Amino acid sequence: xxxxxxxxxxxxxxxxxxxxxxxxxxxxxxxxxxxxxxxxxxxxxxxxxxxxxxxxxxxxxxxxxxxxxxxxxxxxxxxxxxxxxxxxxxxxxxxxxxxxxxxxxxxxxxxxxxxxxxxxxxxxxxxxxxxxxxxxxxxxxxxxxxxxxxxxxxxxxxxxxxxxxxxxxxxxxxxxxxxxxxxxxxxxxxxxxxxxxxxxxxxxxxxxxxxxxxxxxxxxxxxxxxxxxxxxxxxxxxxxxxxxxxxxxxxxxxxxxxxxxxxxxxxxxxxxxxxxxxxxxxxxxxxxxxxxxxxxxxxxxxxxxxxxxxxxxxxxxxxxxxxxxxxxxxxxxxxxxxxxxxxxxxxxxxxxxxxxxxxxxxxxxxxxxxxxxxxxxxxxxxxxxxxxxxxxxxxxxxxxxxxxxxxxxxxxxxxxxxxxxxxxxxxxxxxxxxxxxxxxxxxxxxxxxxxxxxxxxxxxxxxxxxxxxxxxxxxxx
Amino acid sequence: xxxxxxxxxxxxxxxxxxxxxxxxxxxxxxxxxxxxxxxxxxxxxxxxxxxxxxxxxxxxxxxxxxxxxxxxxxxxxxxxxxxxxxxxxxxxxxxxxxxxxxxxxxxxxxxxxxxxxxxxxxxxxxxxxxxxxxxxxxxxxxxxxxxxxxxxxxxxxxxxxxxxxxxxxxxxxxxxxxxxxxxxxxxxxxxxxxxxxxxxxxxxxxxxxxxxxxxxxxxxxxxxxxxxxxxxxxxxxxxxxxxxxxxxxxxxxxxxxxxxxxxxxxxxxxxxxxxxxxxxxxxxxxxxxxxxxxxxxxxxxxxxxxxxxxxxxxxxxxxxxxxxxxxxxxxxxxxxxxxxxxxxxxxxxxxxxxxxxxxxxxxxxxxxxxxxxx
Ligand SMILES: Cc1cc2nc3c(=O)[nH]c(=O)nc-3n(C[C@H](O)[C@H](O)[C@H](O)COP(=O)(O)OP(=O)(O)OC[C@H]3O[C@@H](n4cnc5c(N)ncnc54)[C@H](O)[C@@H]3O)c2cc1C
Ligand SMILES: Cc1cc2nc3c(=O)[nH]c(=O)nc-3n(C[C@H](O)[C@H](O)[C@H](O)COP(=O)(O)OP(=O)(O)OC[C@H]3O[C@@H](n4cnc5c(N)ncnc54)[C@H](O)[C@@H]3O)c2cc1C
Numbered sequence: 001x002x003x004x005x006x007x008x009x010x011x012x013x014x015x016x017x018x019x020x021x022x023x024x025x026x027x028x029x030x031x032x033x034x035x036x037x038x039x040x041x042x043x044x045x046x047x048x049x050x051x052x053x054x055x056x057x058x059x060x061x062x063x064x065x066x067x068x069x070x071x072x073x074x075x076x077x078x079x080x081x082x083x084x085x086x087x088x089x090x091x092x093x094x095x096x097x098x099x100x101x102x103x104x105x106x107x108x109x110x111x112x113x114x115x116x117x118x119x120x121x122x123x124x125x126x127x128x129x130x131x132x133x134x135x136x137x138x139x140x141x142x143x144x145x146x147x148x149x150x151x152x153x154x155x156x157x158x159x160x161x162x163x164x165x166x167x168x169x170x171x172x173x174x175x176x177x178x179x180x181x182x183x184x185x186x187x188x189x190x191x192x193x194x195x196x197x198x199x200x201x202x203x204x205x206x207x208x209x210x211x212x213x214x215x216x217x218x219x220x221x222x223x224x225x226x227x228x229x230x231x232x233x234x235x236x237x238x239x240x241x242x243x244x245x246x247x248x249x250x251x252x253x254x255x256x257x258x259x260x261x262x263x264x265x266x267x268x269x270x271x272x273x274x275x276x277x278x279x280x281x282x283x284x285x286x287x288x289x290x291x292x293x294x295x296x297x298x299x300x301x302x303x304x305x306x307x308x309x310x311x312x313x314x315x316x317x318x319x320x321x322x323x324x325x326x327x328x329x330x331x332x333x334x335x336x337x338x339x340x341x342x343x344x345x346x347x348x349x350x351x352x353x354x355x356x357x358x359x360x361x362x363x364x365x366x367x368x369x370x371x372x373x374x375x376x377x378x379x380x381x382x383x384x385x386x387x388x389x390x391x392x393x394x395x396x397x398x399x400x401x402x403x404x405x406x407x408x409x410x411x412x413x414x415x416x417x418x419x420x421x422x423x424x425x426x427x428x429x430x431x432x433x434x435x436x437x438x439x440x441x442x443x444x445x446x447x448x449x450x451x452x453x454x455x456x457x458x459x460x461x462x463x464x465x466x467x468x469x470x471x472x473x474x475x476x477x
Numbered sequence: 478x479x480x481x482x483x484x485x486x487x488x489x490x491x492x493x494x495x496x497x498x499x500x501x502x503x504x505x506x507x508x509x510x511x512x513x514x515x516x517x518x519x520x521x522x523x524x525x526x527x528x529x530x531x532x533x534x535x536x537x538x539x540x541x542x543x544x545x546x547x548x549x550x551x552x553x554x555x556x557x558x559x560x561x562x563x564x565x566x567x568x569x570x571x572x573x574x575x576x577x578x579x580x581x582x583x584x585x586x587x588x589x590x591x592x593x594x595x596x597x598x599x600x601x602x603x604x605x606x607x608x609x610x611x612x613x614x615x616x617x618x619x620x621x622x623x624x625x626x627x628x629x630x631x632x633x634x635x636x637x638x639x640x641x642x643x644x645x646x647x648x649x650x651x652x653x654x655x656x657x658x659x660x661x662x663x664x665x666x667x668x669x670x671x672x673x674x675x676x677x678x679x680x681x682x683x684x685x686x687x688x689x690x691x692x693x694x695x696x697x698x699x700x701x702x703x704x705x706x707x708x709x710x711x712x713x714x715x716x717x718x719x720x721x722x723x724x725x726x727x728x729x730x731x732x733x734x735x736x737x738x739x740x741x742x743x744x745x746x747x748x749x750x751x752x753x754x755x756x757x758x759x760x761x762x763x764x765x766x767x768x769x770x771x772x773x774x775x776x777x778x779x780x781x782x783x784x785x786x787x788x789x790x791x792x793x794x795x796x797x798x799x800x801x802x803x804x805x806x807x808x809x810x811x812x813x814x815x816x817x818x819x820x821x822x823x824x825x826x827x828x829x830x831x832x833x834x835x836x837x838x839x840x841x842x843x844x845x846x847x848x849x850x851x
Contacts, residue, residue, distance in 0.1 A: 004698035006749075008742045101753055103742065108753045119753060285744070392731075408647065413516055416523060416628035419731070424707050424776050456751065460707060460774035463764050467757045 010104025012311055013123045017042050017092065018338055019107065021099050021280060022128030024052015025324045026316025028084050029331035030126045035090055037339050037346070042120065043091050046098040046112065046459075050084045052316075053130055053150065054324045056157050057081065069157055071182060072218055073324070080328075101456035102283040105311075108456070115465045124311040124341070126334050127281055128327070131274035131317035134432050136171070136378050139386050140242030141270065149271025153179045162188045164267025168251045170194040170239055172372040173273035177222040180231065183269075190231045192263050194253055196272075196375045198236035208367035211360050215325075238381070242268055272374065274321045275432055281318065282454035285309050290447040293366065294320050295374055296432065297451040303355050304337035305330055313338055326361040329354050379433075379440035388437060389430040391423020396437050403441040411435060411449050424460050427452035480668045484510045484644070486827060487663045487672040489651045489686060491517030493813060494805045495678035496634035496645075497820025500556070503641035505828045510670055511635065511643055512663070514650035514682075515747075518631030521680055522813065524781040526703060526737045527627045527727065528716055529814045530567045531592055532619035533583070537790060537838035538811070539590045544834050545818025546621070555817065556637035560630035561730055566715035567622030568606060571614045576720040580617040592619050608717075608767060617720075624716045624727050627813060634816070651679070654686055656799060674827055676803045681782040682746075683792075683806035687841065691798045694844055695787055699809050700741035700749035700780040704759060706773045708732030713767065724762040734770060736763055741780030751778035785809035790838055793819060795826065797842040803827060804841050 018034055020027045023045035034041045043050075049057040055070065055077040070077040094109070101108035106119045133148035140146070147155070147163045149171060155163050156179075166189045169180040176195060184190045209216040226233055236256035243250045243262075250264045276298055282288070286299040287308035298320045305313050313334035316327035333354045336346045382388075384397030402418040403409065411434065414420060420434045421427025427434070431452050439446040486502055488495045491513030502509045511517070529549060531542045553559050571577035584594045595618040597605065602616050639645045646668070653664045654675055663670045677686040684696045713728035726736035739755040756778060764770050786792065786807045796802035803826060805819050812819075822832045 004700075004743045006698065006700050006740050006743045008744050101756075103750070103753050106753065117757065408516065410516065413519065413632075416519075417632070422777075424774070426777060455777050455779050456753075456756075457775055457778065460776050463706065463760050463773050463775055464771050465760065 008104050010106070012105055013121050016121060016123040018124045018126065019044065019120065019122040020126045020128060021045075021107070022052065022130055022316065022318070023047070023050035023084070023093070023095075024128060024130050024316060024327060025055065025080055026128035026130070026327040026331035026334070027052070027126065028080055029328045030128060030315055030335040031091055032083055032087055033332045033335035034339070035087055037344050039339070039344075040090060040092065043093045044097045044099055044107070044109065045095055048095050050093070050095070051077070051081060052327075053154075055080055056154060058158060058160065064160055068186070071185065076324070098459060099280060100458050100461055102280060110461060110465060115462050116468045117465045118468045122311070124313070124338050125284070126313045126315050126331070126338065127284070127307075127318055128315040128331060128334075129277040129280055129318040130327075131276050131321055132428065134272045134275040135270075135429050136272045136375070136433050136436070137386060137388060138239045138241055138270070139383060140244065140248065142387055142390055143242055143244045143248040144246070145244065145248035145267045146242050147267065147269050149175050149179050149269045150274070152269035153182065156182060156186060162186070162267075163269060164265065165189055166191050166264070166266045167269060168192050168194065168263050168265045168267075169269045170237075170251060170253070171271040172197045172375065173271065174219055174368060174372065175271055175273065177219060177226065179269055179271075181222040181225055184226065184229060184231055190226070191265050192251075193226060193231060193233045194237045194239065194251065195233070195235050195372070196237055196239065197372045198256065201373060202235075202371050205367045205371035208363060208370065211367065212364040215364065273372065274317065276318050276320055277428070278318060279428065279454045279458045281307065281312075281314060283456060283458070284312050286312060286314070288451065291320055293369060295446055296435075304340075304351065305334035306337055306341075311341075322358070322361050322365055326358060329357050329361070333358065379436040382437060388433045389420045389423065391425055391430070392419040392421075394418055394420045394430075399434060399437045400441045403438050407442065409438055409442045409444055409449050411438060411451065412453055414438060415452060421452050426455075478667075482510065482668055482670040484508050484670060484672050486510070486674040486676060487512065487661065487670055488676040488678055489654070489663070490514075490678040490680055490683070491635050491645060491647065492520055492522035492678060492680050493518065493631045493634055493816035494522075494680070494808070494819050495676065496631070496638050497816050498676055498678060498805065498823040499638035499643040499645070499820075500634060500641055501820045501824035502827065503638060503643050505824055507824070507828060509638075509643045510672070511638065511645040512649045512651050512665060512670075513635070513645070513647045516632070516647050517635030517645065518627075518633075521781045521783045522631035522816070523628050524703070524779060525627045525813045526701070526725065526735060527624050527729075527813065528567070528725065529562065529625050530619070530622045530716065530718075530811070531814065532567050532569060532594065532617065532622055533718065534811060535790065536586060536590075538815070539587060540834050541793075541815060541818045541822065541836065543591055544821060545815050548817035548821065549814075556630075556633045557640070558629065558633045560626050560633055562623065562625035562630070564621045564623040565727075567619045567718065568616055568715045569618075569718040569720055570602070570608075570616040571720045572612050574614055577615040580615065580720055584617060593621065594619055606715075618715075622716065626729065631816075634820075651686075654689055661801065674801045674803065676805060676823060676827070678805045680806060681784040683784060683804065687804060690796055690802055692796060692841055692845070694792065694807070694841065696784045696807055698743050698782050699785045700743050700782055701737050701810070702739045702741035702751040702755040702759065702778070702780050703735065703737045704751060704756065704775055704778040705736070706734045706770060707776050709734065709769070709773055712769055717766070719766070724759060724766060726763060726767070733776075734763075734767070734773070738762070743782060747782070749780040749782050751780050783809045783812070786844070788843075791815075792841045793822060793836045793839040794841040797840075797845070
């Protein structure tokens with residue numbers, strides 16, 4: 001009915017190596033599985049080294065041992081790194097390469113070191129883009145010295161340095177304890193761990209936690225270790241603000257009894273678990289649905305990690321946060337599904353077992369949500385002056401007043417009107433907090449606020465990049 | 478339960494055309510209902526480049542464009558906001574002698590149209606507008622053209638119409654327009670609206686309603702490709718175009734440079750995007766034109782669906798088949814600036830049966846004349 005010469009018409013290629021985006025635990029296991037079945041995948045990652053977030057590797061010349069870097073996970077980390085190093089000669093591995101766009105069956109790449117761009121056609125694609133911190137700001141969070149938990153951990157793992165010499169870790173979730181432990185273990189001074197989850201939640205979740213006794217035991221271990229080493233751990237707190245003149249000097253908070261407390265510090269690591277990195281799946285046209293467990297929209301997958309788009313598989317945290325061990329499992333599952341869809345024989349029993357393991361993680365994940373609940377009252381408590389979107393300097397108050405005139409609540413409309421999520425991060429960082437504030441203001445479920453639409457580029461792109469080879473697509477004008 | 482509603486005029490589409498038509502109808506005291514499938518001003522009208530430009534338009538379009546220009550000049554009175562509208566000037570440069578000749582010819586042709594174009598040769602141009610890098614032979618400056626923020630402006634037209642008494646329904650797709658011999662019956666999923674007049678302002682999707690009424694038009698979808706940089710210190714004071722097309726840009730108040738040029742991609746019936754080959758063509762041109770952008774970063778690209786007719790003129794017309802049906806669509810490339818003028822003309826046409834601004838070139842039946850069809 002409607003004619004256009006500009007329709008996207010890009011049939012799926014009949015052939016070509018499978019492509020994996022992301023060389024974290026999910027991507028690496030996927031690559032290993034494909035190789036084991038005789039396919040040689042292309043593995044793309046914007047990081048200079050494989051390993052992903054949790055098993056991020058240090059730059060050359062840094063000499064800390066895996067045990068120092070990864071603690072309990074040292075075994076898994078070494079295993080994964082060694083696996084990758086062993087496979088690497090067989091892989092078409094492209095580090096320092098950002099996938100900034102997906103168009104039909106092409107991925108657009110930026111080779112970050114040389115600033116060159118080209119594109120790559122795919123026949124089948126495993127998206128294993130992982131997660132980033134779920135950011136819920138407090139007043140003062142834009143002061144130098146305030147980091148996300150993930151950022152604090154990256155500093156420690158990647159650069160071997162601490163975010164400050166006297167650190168407070170605040171927020172909630174297992175990463176809170178893990179990072180505090182890692183800092184303290186590495187010789188950092190941890191002044192306090194401030195958990196917004198009340199202690200009682202931990203007991204409520206305990207039975208279900210036993211779905212993964214070893215993981216649960218690790219959590220208990222971190223907590224006990226911190227207590228044993230006299231790191232104060234407070235549950236059921238309310239974070240009020242970070243204070244400081246030119247840089248952060250204190251965290252001000254309310255304890256479970258409601259008394260205001262102040263902890264002087266030189267840095268704060270702040271975090272409320274993670275959010276999936278879904279931009280690429282969005283550009284690929286994958287269908288999304290609201291996932292109450294993650295409190296956000298995630299791309300839909302079947303039990304074997306097939307997305308709604310033929311040939312696109314979603315592995316790891318990018319389709320919902322499940323953690324590193326599950327990422328490995330899901331990476332293998334996704335690869336097996338891909339192989340199956342290519343008509344290559346796979347081990348059905350192995351697949352069944354992996355699915356079962358993932359189910360278990362899912363149960364555990366639900367228990368974690370009980371133990372470390374999302375702070376439902378965060379949005380209601382956020383003061384009007386709180387900067388929510390730091391790229392565009394949009395405050396909670398501005399969001400509230402914009403929302404008041406937009407009873408439909410749609411976040412894209414609100415973005416258009418007040419610029420929230422319109423800066424360099426394109427809402428990848430502020431989207432969660434903005435959504436919560438809008439839902440609270442309008443008194444509607446978070447799902448009703450929708451999600452910020454993704455558009456290329458996934459991350460900022462240098463204007464002066466050089467195109468080395470455009471793909472062979474016919475140009476229309 | 479299907480809700481029954483009666484009104485004088487139903488407007489299909491809450492883009493700038495539909496919303497401004499509704500506003501001007503209300504100013505004439507006429508009852509109107511606006512039906513918008515999505516959110517008002519969320520399609521072309523809300524995602525366009527934001528150029529409010531008369532320079533470069535066809536002679537046929539200039540009277541209408543001038544009428545719109547008057548309304549832009551009193552925007553706050555009209556819709557209660559200025560939505561970052563600025564008469565910053567529109568500056569079109571020529572990169573070759575041939576292009577300069579064409580600018581000169583355009584200036585001559587439009588001498589009496591009120592554009593006040595200023596032609597500048599290379600030296601004068603560099604003195605007045607030190608834009609740097611490009612191989613610029615000369616340019617043409619239209620001082621009262623400008624720019625505005627479409628994200629704010631187009632929804633504001635709908636809000637203003639509602640404030641003036643129009644009934645505006647969002648998330649309300651029109652499924653069918655029929656005529657029962659006496660009145661139009663317009664159906665949406667949960668409403669049936671009877672009206673004496675229907676205005677088809679459904680943008681790139683308007684063709685289906687023309688077709689339903691027996692007058693199909695050869696409209697094609699065109700998706701102009703847009704992009705924006707991160708915010709930068711302010712340096713670009715006017716909206717900038719290049720003769721022959723290919724790239725145009727402006728710097729918004731926040732500091733970001735918005736640009737366009739070249740075709741995007743239509744993904745499906747409602748969505749469009751930039752395309753990678755276009756991005757690759759745009760970026761080097763932009764850096765060449767404005768070396769200030771060399772170290773800047775691109776943060777977002779997008780596109781939108783607009784409807785284009787073979788002669789590049791829109792349709793602003795009473796139906797040739799059905800009394801009481803009016804069309805206003807097919808504004809590819811330049812409908813944002815025209816919006817307030819079109820609304821005013823449509824209201825005049827409906828209220829008085831004629832337009833005081835010439836719109837004959839935009840008749841819908843021009844394509845049924847074999848001499849004109851392509
Ligand atoms: C900062 C941080 C710290 C964490 N620490 C822990 C921890 O200590 N313990 C724990 O159990 N879990 C931790 N997690 C969670 C854990 O990282 C994940 O569960 C696990 O890494 C998921 O594996 P993955 O393969 O799905 O993704 P990741 O390990 O995140 O790997 C994704 C990879 O994709 C690449 N990538 C993403 N987008 C693109 C793109 N557009 N173009 C190119 N490459 C791209 C990234 O560079 C990255 O290497 C942490 C997460 C984060 C974000
Ligand atoms: C990327 C881009 C850049 C542009 N740049 C400029 C510029 O710089 N300067 C300029 O002057 N012009 C520009 N234009 C053109 C200008 O934006 C359009 O001509 C103008 O917005 C058209 O307005 P409209 O109201 O006809 O269409 P739209 O804004 O598309 O409105 C039509 C409305 O009808 C609704 N609709 C469709 N079908 C139905 C249905 N069945 N029921 C109910 N509602 C329906 C749609 O949802 C839509 O909201 C640009 C256009 C684009 C896409």
